[in-house]
Amino acid sequence: MVHKEQGNAVLWTVAAIGGVIALxxxxxxxxxxxxxxxxxxxxxxDKVALNQGVINKTYDTQYCLDNxxxxxxxxxxxxxxxxxxxxxxxxxxxxxxxxxxxxxxxSFTAQQTYNEVSSELTGVQNARLDEVGQYNAKTQELDRVSxxxxxxxxxx
Numbered sequence: 001m002v003h004k005e006q007g008n009a010v011l012w013t014v015a016a017i018g019g020v021i022a023l024x025x026x027x028x029x030x031x032x033x034x035x036x037x038x039x040x041x042x043x044x045x046d047k048v049a050l051n052q053g054v055i056n057k058t059y060d061t062q063y064c065l066d067n068x069x070x071x072x073x074x075x076x077x078x079x080x081x082x083x084x085x086x087x088x089x090x091x092x093x094x095x096x097x098x099x100x101x102x103x104x105x106x107s108f109t110a111q112q113t114y115n116e117v118s119s120e121l122t123g124v125q126n127a128r129l130d131e132v133g134q135y136n137a138k139t140q141e142l143d144r145v146s147x148x149x150x151x152x153x154x155x156x
Contacts, residue, residue: 074135081128088121 095114099106103114 070138071135074131078128078131078135081124081131084124085121085128088117088124091117092121 092114095110095117099110103111106114
């Protein structure tokens with residue numbers, strides 16, 4: 001009688017293990033065949049495919065070269081505008097030294113020249129600030145920075 005009970009216990013243990021194996025292997029296989037197990041991963045696969053396109057574009061040789069040229073040319077334009085700002089400021093300072101700080105005593109042409117130089121200075125400063133803003137904004141775009149060896153930020 002003891003052997004019969006032990007045989008039943010072993011039989012129940014084997015049946016339980018078989019049931020667990022069936023649940024762990026056969027049920028997921030059936031669900032995969034039916035396509036039900038893949039549903040949560042479909043959106044993830046779409047995002048991976050989308051990002052793969054961005055990554056491929058980012059490391060494309062021509063794209064990198066175009067980005068490098070953009071940053072190089074823009075950096076040089078900004079430096080040139082900074083030199084223009086310094087030149088205009090030097091002209092205004094020199095005019096004040098030449099004619100005195102009281103502009104009401106200046107001749108009409110001197111005042112007109114001062115106002116024109118001052119206006120050009122403001123225009124170049126605004127153009128420089130605009131270019132710096134665009135440059136800094138583009139450095140924040142991840143697909144552009146990977147191919148760039150110039151400053152990541154320029155002080156406005």
